[in-house]
Amino acid sequence: MRTIMMVAEKPSLAQSISKILSKGSCTSRKGLNGSCWVHEYNGVFHGQTAHYKMTSVCGHVMSLDFIGKYNNWDQVDPAELFSKAPTEKKEVNPKLSMVKFLQVEARGCDFLVLWLDCDKEGENICFEVIDAVQPVMKGGVREKTIYRARFSSITEPDIWKAMNQLGEPNHNESLSVDARQELDLRIGCAFTRFQTKYFQGKYGNLDSSLISFGPCQTPTLGFCVERHDKIQSFKPENYWVIHVKVFRAKENPLTLDWNRVKVFDKDVGQMFVNLTKTSKEAQVESVTKKEKSKQRPQALNTVEMLRVASSALGIGPQYTMQIAERLYTQGFISYPRTETSHYPESFDLKGTLKQQTNCPFWSEEVKTLLSNGINHPRNGVDAGDHPPITPTRAASEEELGSDGWRLYEYITRHFIATVSQDCKYLQTTITFNIGTETFTCSGKTPISSGYTAVMPWQGIPLEEALPVCQKGDMFTVDEIKLVEKQTIPPDFLTEAELITLMEKHGVGTDASIPVHINNICQRNYVTVENGRKLKPTNLGIVLVHGYYKIDAELVLPTIRSAVEKQLNLIALGKANFQQVLQHTLDIFKRKFHFFVDCVSGMDQLMEVSFSPIAAAGKPLSRCGKCHRFMKLIQVAEDICNACDASMVMVDFSKTCNPLPADETQHTGCIFCDPIFQDLVEIKHATMRHPMHRGKGARRGRGRGRGRRGPPRKPKDKMDELAAYFV
DNA sequence: GCAAGGTC
Numbered sequence: 133m134r135t136i137m138m139v140a141e142k143p144s145l146a147q148s149i150s151k152i153l154s155k156g157s158c159t160s161r162k163g164l165n166g167s168c169w170v171h172e173y174n175g176v177f178h179g180q181t182a183h184y185k186m187t188s189v190c191g192h193v194m195s196l197d198f199i200g201k202y203n204n205w206d207q208v209d210p211a212e213l214f215s216k217a218p219t220e221k222k223e224v225n226p227k228l229s230m231v232k233f234l235q236v237e238a239r240g241c242d243f244l245v246l247w248l249d250c251d252k253e254g255e256n257i258c259f260e261v262i263d264a265v266q267p268v269m270k271g272g273v274r275e276k277t278i279y280r281a282r283f284s285s286i287t288e289p290d291i292w293k294a295m296n297q298l299g300e301p302n303h304n305e306s307l308s309v310d311a312r313q314e315l316d317l318r319i320g321c322a323f324t325r326f327q328t329k330y331f332q333g334k335y336g337n338l339d340s341s342l343i344s345f346g347p348c349q350t351p352t353l354g355f356c357v358e359r360h361d362k363i364q365s366f367k368p369e370n371y372w373v374i375h376v377k378v379f380r381a382k383e384n385p386l387t388l389d390w391n392r393v394k395v396f397d398k399d400v401g402q403m404f405v406n407l408t409k410t411s412k413e414a415q416v417e418s419v420t421k422k423e424k425s426k427q428r429p430q431a432l433n434t435v436e437m438l439r440v441a442s443s444a445l446g447i448g449p450q451y452t453m454q455i456a457e458r459l460y461t462q463g464f465i466s467y468p469r470t471e472t473s474h475y476p477e478s479f480d481l482k483g484t485l486k487q488q489t490n491c492p493f494w495s496e497e498v499k500t501l502l503s504n505g506i507n508h509p510r511n512g513v514d515a516g517d518h519p520p521i522t523p524t525r526a527a528s529e530e531e532l533g534s535d536g537w538r539l540y541e542y543i544t545r546h547f548i549a550t551v552s553q554d555c556k557y558l559q560t561t562i563t564f565n566i567g568t569e570t571f572t573c574s575g576k577t578p579i580s581s582g583y584t585a586v587m588p589w590q591g592i593p594l595e596e597a598l599p600v601c602q603k604g605d606m607f608t609v610d611e612i613k614l615v616e617k618q619t620i621p622p623d624f625l626t627e628a629e630l631i632t633l634m635e636k637h638g639v640g641t642d643a644s645i646p647v648h649i650n651n652i653c654q655r656n657y658v659t660v661e662n663g664r665k666l667k668p669t670n671l672g673i674v675l676v677h678g679y680y681k682i683d684a685e686l687v688l689p690t691i692r693s694a695v696e697k698q699l700n701l702i703a704l705g706k707a708n709f710q711q712v713l714q715h716t717l718d719i720f721k722r723k724f725h726f727f728v729d730c731v732s733g734m735d736q737l738m739e740v741s742f743s744p745i746a747a748a749g750k751p752l753s754r755c756g757k758c759h760r761f762m763k764l765i766q767v768a769e770d771i772c773n774a775c776d777a778s779m780v781m782v783d784f785s786k787t788c789n790p791l792p793a794d795e796t797q798h799t800g801c802i803f804c805d806p807i808f809q810d811l812v813e814i815k816h817a818t819m820r821h822p823m824h825r826g827k828g829a830r831r832g833r834g835r836g837r838g839r840r841g842p843p844r845k846p847k848d849k850m851d852e853l854a855a856y857f858v
Numbered sequence: 859g860c861a862a863g864g865t866c
Contacts, residue, residue, distance in 0.1 A: 320861030
């Protein structure tokens, strides 16, 4: 019997595809790497009975890197990375021994069917798999042995259709990914190494060990700085509006909106006030009532989930994906990385809804929908990757934990909303004439809450009802005044806005957007402020302004899309891989040399924000390990009871610290405090410290002695310094 | 120590 090896992009897909193709009859075992499964069953292939082995990889098998000697930053000129430095493919995760695993399973197989995701990356992984297994498969002399299955969703009809219409892997699409990898590697590393080495150790208070550059992360930072610049250059402008209040006997006064909204000249404003004041009455010109609706949301995809998690739940993209991943592996939600916002035709909307019948938070709405009939979901985008994100079974807060529950709750409410009715309301507008001017007053009254019953934050807020009136009715003018106001600057970019910008400009993918945002935070280019607003740091601002000054293309989002256009030509077979690669590398090599020649322009900006080591007059040594200049750490006034050393107060990073939850500050002795002891490495300088002189830590000095006496006086400046260096 | 893209 012939054996067919089939490979999907991830274990979960191998499972669902084999379940469909074996009609639920496959047997499963774990592979030798412990993370992939092999599902086996018998079936028919090319009209003959055959044995199927379906397994998967975990994303890319290989990744591109420079050969070893070009990874030495001190001996390689970054300019060499553009052409001279050879690259090689290495296994992404040697611990997974993916190549060996694939070879063990493929040995002696007759056919290979590739079920990798149907996008360019998937096509590239096809060839990684082929390269790994072809040498160990049975060599078909004349017969074709390698097939590609193309599917647009993980549903029975689509999977069977793909199995019955096997094609060939697309080499050109794979080559376009090879080109992208090489360009990203060479360009990113060259600029990153040059910048890092150039600025490292030049400025005393530039606290960054790595100053990175990348075709996605740099434009991402650029968006944040662009908003910062808008705020900085904002000049408030005065403007004037007319405030008018009218009333009718026994009714509350109404505040009206001026049809001209505002004017930017006080005298003109005053003139309109005078014109308005010519009448003591306001006459109703018209009353219009319009039924309006707020549309139910489209099915949920990753980017929308990230936006809402950030803006409404206050959870950042990176952490959101971690939570979503966990909910997915525990079986509470569907696969969380998808661009698709359209349910497949075969999607069991009712079944998914039924699972939620007993959850007290929305059981009422779910029951109503099930008995009255669900609404047809809105049309969305079908990217052909995975179905939208939906709950897959009922859950409770106890099972999921606080953050897990909050995300699950949102996903579930969003799902219910997509099959609910639109929210309908009545918009009433009353138009008044006062003198020559026109004013209006409008209000919304809910007709039916629709989907906002499960997404109450989007509901129509209850307003005071407008008075019942008709054309020609008269109101008394209560008050007319000219009010001076000022335009206000925009706020820092929110994470949700940044995600929208990145998606719009094609910077990153649904899976990598959180990574890029996380990068610019970790590299100290932006900080996350209250309300998940991204505020650029001095370093982030200087970098972007420096690029603007030298070569703005380095920071514009078009840097990615322009290259991608070229890559698409490779994918379509309209351009030659080598030519595109060479041409693009050549452009960036020139950009690199120009940047190197003009880097003093960025340096000038650095000098404004950071103090050069030379100017600060700190004759400090560099660290032998990281090459950064060492710092004199400011110490607290208190003295350690045990050893007389000055106490140190440390502000830890919010995200990574050894302290109990929510704490970020800790004061203690770096020699005796248990928290600090684990974090510092003591070099020889401390040997002169009483703590480390001879055997025994305290050598007869009683605990608490230091509290009474003054600290040991250092012999000289160097001694003083030595005591602090760790 | 570097990029961005998969996925866990």
